[in-house]
Amino acid sequence: xxxxxxxxxxxxxxNLFRIPDYQRGYSWGERQLKEFWSDIELLDNDRDHYTGxxxxxxxxxxxxxxxxxxxxxxxxxxxxxxxxxxxxxxLTTALILLQCIxxxxxxxxxLNYSSFEEIRKKYIFESRDKGLSRSYVFGYEKDNPSxxxxxxxxxxxxxxxxxxxxxxxxxxxxxxxxxFLAEKIAGLDVAGLxxxxxxxxxxxxFNIYVISGSIDVFVAFETMNNRGxxxxxxxxxxxxxxxxxxxxxxxxxxxxxxxxxxxESWKTAYHFLGRNQNRPLADDPFLSTQxxxxxxxxxxxxKGTEEAAKLGTKRAHEIWRLHxxxxxxxxxxxxxYFTSRNLSDRIDVPDGEEQTTLTAESLHEYAxxxxxxxxxxYRLYNPDDSDFADEVRIQLExxxxxxxxxxxxxxxxxxxxxxxxxxxxxxxxxxxxxLFIQAIRVHYTGALDLxxxxxxxxxxxxxxxxxxxxxxxxxxxxxxxxxxxxxxVRWAKERAYYGWHGLNYFLFxxxxxxxxxxxxxxxxxxWEEFSKEVYDKDYATxxxxxxxxxxxxxxxxxxxHFTAKRKNAMRNSLGNLLAVSRAKNAALSNRxxxxxxxxxxxxxxxxxxxxxxxxVAEQADWTASAILNRGLxxxxxxxxxxxxxxxDRKAKVAALKLGFLENPSVDVDSDxxxxxxxxxxxxxxxxxx
Numbered sequence: 001x002x003x004x005x006x007x008x009x010x011x012x013x014x015n016l017f018r019i020p021d022y023q024r025g026y027s028w029g030e031r032q033l034k035e036f037w038s039d040i041e042l043l044d045n046d047r048d049h050y051t052g053x054x055x056x057x058x059x060x061x062x063x064x065x066x067x068x069x070x071x072x073x074x075x076x077x078x079x080x081x082x083x084x085x086x087x088x089x090x091l092t093t094a095l096i097l098l099q100c101i102x103x104x105x106x107x108x109x110x111l112n113y114s115s116f117e118e119i120r121k122k123y124i125f126e127s128r129d130k131g132l133s134r135s136y137v138f139g140y141e142k143d144n145p146s147x148x149x150x151x152x153x154x155x156x157x158x159x160x161x162x163x164x165x166x167x168x169x170x171x172x173x174x175x176x177x178x179x180f181l182a183e184k185i186a187g188l189d190v191a192g193l194x195x196x197x198x199x200x201x202x203x204x205x206f207n208i209y210v211i212s213g214s215i216d217v218f219v220a221f222e223t224m225n226n227r228g229x230x231x232x233x234x235x236x237x238x239x240x241x242x243x244x245x246x247x248x249x250x251x252x253x254x255x256x257x258x259x260x261x262x263x264e265s266w267k268t269a270y271h272f273l274g275r276n277q278n279r280p281l282a283d284d285p286f287l288s289t290q291x292x293x294x295x296x297x298x299x300x301x302x303k304g305t306e307e308a309a310k311l312g313t314k315r316a317h318e319i320w321r322l323h324x325x326x327x328x329x330x331x332x333x334x335x336x337y338f339t340s341r342n343l344s345d346r347i348d349v350p351d352g353e354e355q356t357t358l359t360a361e362s363l364h365e366y367a368x369x370x371x372x373x374x375x376x377x378y379r380l381y382n383p384d385d386s387d388f389a390d391e392v393r394i395q396l397e398x399x400x401x402x403x404x405x406x407x408x409x410x411x412x413x414x415x416x417x418x419x420x421x422x423x424x425x426x427x428x429x430x431x432x433x434x435l436f437i438q439a440i441r442v443h444y445t446g447a448l449d450l451x452x453x454x455x456x457x458x459x460x461x462x463x464x465x466x467x468x469x470x471x472x473x474x475x476x477x478x479x480x481x482x483x484x485x486x487x488x489v490r491w492a493k494e495r496a497y498y499g500w501h502g503l504n505y506f507l508f509x510x511x512x513x514x515x516x517x518x519x520x521x522x523x524x525x526x527w528e529e530f531s532k533e534v535y536d537k538d539y540a541t542x543x544x545x546x547x548x549x550x551x552x553x554x555x556x557x558x559x560x561h562f563t564a565k566r567k568n569a570m571r572n573s574l575g576n577l578l579a580v581s582r583a584k585n586a587a588l589s590n591r592x593x594x595x596x597x598x599x600x601x602x603x604x605x606x607x608x609x610x611x612x613x614x615x616v617a618e619q620a621d622w623t624a625s626a627i628l629n630r631g632l633x634x635x636x637x638x639x640x641x642x643x644x645x646x647x648d649r650k651a652k653v654a655a656l657k658l659g660f661l662e663n664p665s666v667d668v669d670s671d672x673x674x675x676x677x678x679x680x681x682x683x684x685x686x687x688x689x
Contacts, residue, residue: 025170169274439502575631
């Protein structure tokens, strides 16, 4: 093996680089890009930077002969073709930065005594006799979706294809990297550009390793690519399936067909996972969902027999248990299921372990199942970009906001059964109600095993209607045991409704109710903005109308007769929690109610906010009774919307933890410990108002 250190300039001397089909695409995000640019910025002009290992595999002549566009440069100019096994992320980033530098400097300029045209010829493409034929020095294999994107969107070359390549998570990452690096060099003058170019091409040094033919390149890939940004398990699985396809006792035609199927399935997977660029879907949650359902429906035993039913249920529970522990599940997938030892019949199967024999047919079937599942998975998360009926879309959007939790395999199985739209709408309406009830409950004993139900539907042992009826029956069974006056205490000590993990969803649905009453079609609350975590503790999208730090004279005067414990109960009661249309600064939210209602130069008031804010803005004053009355209206809505009987007014007042407002002898709850009163622990001089 070669072990010299090489600069980028030397690496790109008469070499041709391709990213092979078993490699993942470009996966670097903000953190890795910042580190890369920091290495450029901080490197002294007279120093070198060790960039890492670049592991290559020589491409065999049989494969090169299929690269029609590159034959001339290999045969006539003696360029050496290599697959990039490890280091493609760093190499791709370097080429993107180089392209940004070229675009910034423009034709006719020189960088380090090399002309614009010479640099492009060395690193981007060579032209045959200065004609139309071009060979790209670095890129993906031609059937990779990133091939066209890199050529047309990153290198800004024309496409000869009928249409541009598909957009995927990887093409999104390429676009982001170019935008990021272009912004970094936007302010550089000619000297700064030349300095960056010189550092990149002369002082970024790589260790070059060319893999020997005796080393299994697929095993090397899995080992090496766990450095830097780790491979997702979906990326590892693609490599594993291609590796297994090379070990099958089938002829070359079958092996090639299987490899094409695997590649096409993964292209589809990354197309759909990255299709919504505003809300891309992560690899591993999808793979978890797909594999749980796939494995659960392929348990040993003849379909339809009593033995099969028992084994199927047992198998589903085992897979579900593994899923609950993320590391165990991933270990099962790559260490026990898709392994070379399962390519043939085994005689050493431990007691209790299911034997799996992998064949060309089973790998082909799995790849097709993954392709089919990812489209359904995407539609469930993006119902507006689907052919679902309107009523189904509404319910799916609600469930997405509420959180799919453990119900995704069930939803995929149901959609694959191709039930009529009316049946689907009822099913998802019932599922949303069941999940909301679960969001209220503290203990989940007696809940449905949704994975088992999904497996039974996928196996044809349960109908969609039957599953729908079971979910409805369980909801009806759980509803009588929902006592909010008890549950609110358990959500989070002394935080009551503010500690409820279903609060965002409930407030958003209440907002939608107010929007419907207003007869307006305009949304004033965007779920993605409202629901995301705000890591700055000084900002929030759920506001305490009566503030947590109520040291303003307006609040101390109106609530001075209450104990600290009762003040905290009112602060965190449902009627005092408000969904605001944009995150408010805590300093502003501590102001007097009239200032919060009418607004200020720094912040728009409730009058100009969400429908929920406008409802509150109708109040002339904000008092304990206002908190109670709004809370009662909100519980009335909860009762109607999810068909959950909450009892009479007295029961609802108790559920709000505000019984003391109507009967002073009623305590907040059974906990007699009093918390410090916030407004007493803060210096009034800090009040910005």
